[in-house]
Amino acid sequence: MKKTELFRLIFQSFSILLFKKDTPLFATLIVTDRCNLSCRHCTLHNYHEKSKYTFEQICEDMKKLYKMGVRILCFSGGEIGLWNGNGHTIKELIEAARKTGFVYVALATNGTIAFDYGDADFILISIDGTKKTHDAIRGESYNKILSNIRNVNLQKGNRLNIKNTGTRKKVPAPNIVIFMEINQLNKKEIHSVCRLAKEEPNIKAVSFNFHTPFHGTRALALSKKEKVQCCREIIKRSNQGYPVANMKSCLRYLVSSDFKKPCRQLVVMDAGEVILCNRCSREEGLCDQCGYFETAEIAMMFRGKLNIWLDALRTYGKYLF
Numbered sequence: 279m280k281k282t283e284l285f286r287l288i289f290q291s292f293s294i295l296l297f298k299k300d301t302p303l304f305a306t307l308i309v310t311d312r313c314n315l316s317c318r319h320c321t322l323h324n325y326h327e328k329s330k331y332t333f334e335q336i337c338e339d340m341k342k343l344y345k346m347g348v349r350i351l352c353f354s355g356g357e358i359g360l361w362n363g364n365g366h367t368i369k370e371l372i373e374a375a376r377k378t379g380f381v382y383v384a385l386a387t388n389g390t391i392a393f394d395y396g397d398a399d400f401i402l403i404s405i406d407g408t409k410k411t412h413d414a415i416r417g418e419s420y421n422k423i424l425s426n427i428r429n430v431n432l433q434k435g436n437r438l439n440i441k442n443t444g445t446r447k448k449v450p451a452p453n454i455v456i457f458m459e460i461n462q463l464n465k466k467e468i469h470s471v472c473r474l475a476k477e478e479p480n481i482k483a484v485s486f487n488f489h490t491p492f493h494g495t496r497a498l499a500l501s502k503k504e505k506v507q508c509c510r511e512i513i514k515r516s517n518q519g520y521p522v523a524n525m526k527s528c529l530r531y532l533v534s535s536d537f538k539k540p541c542r543q544l545v546v547m548d549a550g551e552v553i554l555c556n557r558c559s560r561e562e563g564l565c566d567q568c569g570y571f572e573t574a575e576i577a578m579m580f581r582g583k584l585n586i587w588l589d590a591l592r593t594y595g596k597y598l599f
């Protein structure tokens with residue numbers, strides 16, 4: 279992100295805060311619900327078919343989001359690698375997003391399909407523990423994901439292309455952040471995933487969520503006591519120098535559910551429908567069990583607490599911007 283774009287983003291954020299606006303700043307755009315995995319914690323794969331969600335329609339929806347005030351956009355699924363663009367590519371979506379005016383463009387993928395999304399500001403890839411645990415949750419995919427991460431072309435600006443160099447030495451500024459959703463099956467593997475993020479040259483950081491218990495997945499949810507234990511582990515590893523891209527100052531608010539819900543600075547564009555905050559707002563009572571770290575973090579930032587903003591500048595500045 280250019281400095282001018284960052285200043286624009288900060289200015290708009292403080293404008294929302296100062297004038298108490300409900301303007302959305304962050305959006306997830308679902309390009310497809312098709313997925314090649316059937317993860318045990320997920321009820322949203324193949325939710326409704328978007329095989330005809332064309333490049334042109336997505337571009338129109340991006341313009342709608344931009345007019346609403348959104349400046350940070352994340353393409354997601356399903357699995358974005360399965361989006362049928364009729365000749366158009368994910369790279370073209372990234373380019374179109376930048377032309378629309380978004381200052382920060384991210385992608386979320388399960389990483390099972392070989393990718394080259396180096397033009398994205400960051401790529402969020404799901405890793406849910408050690409190989410044994412990850413494969414138990416998502417199906418046999420761990421080795422394939424790591425192989426794709428290790429072989430991706432990361433050349434973008436001052437980022438280095440380490441593809442096929444044979445070195446395992448850590449290099450500057452990859453744009454891949456791995457993502458772990460903590461649940462009953464992997465709650466003791468936080469350290470393992472932190473270590474992976476630190477040791478793998480192509481991984482910049484790790485980001486966590488708690489499992490949000492959508493219908494049919496409640497058995498995977500953590501108790502409040504278990505969440506506290508996990509937060510202590512996350513803080514411990516962050517303090518030890520592991521690259522954790524979550525704000526330590528917000529963890530207690532997430533555990534106690536003491537943040538504004540739904541968060542009005544977040545929206546999801548799903549099949550042309552704008553959903554406030556995220557998809558859990560569709561399910562009655564689920565907001566109170568929200569496990570999304572980023573929702574708590576953004577909600578607390580726009581509560582106006584100085585320590586939260588300082589933590590955001592420190593954490594996001596180091597790992598995401």
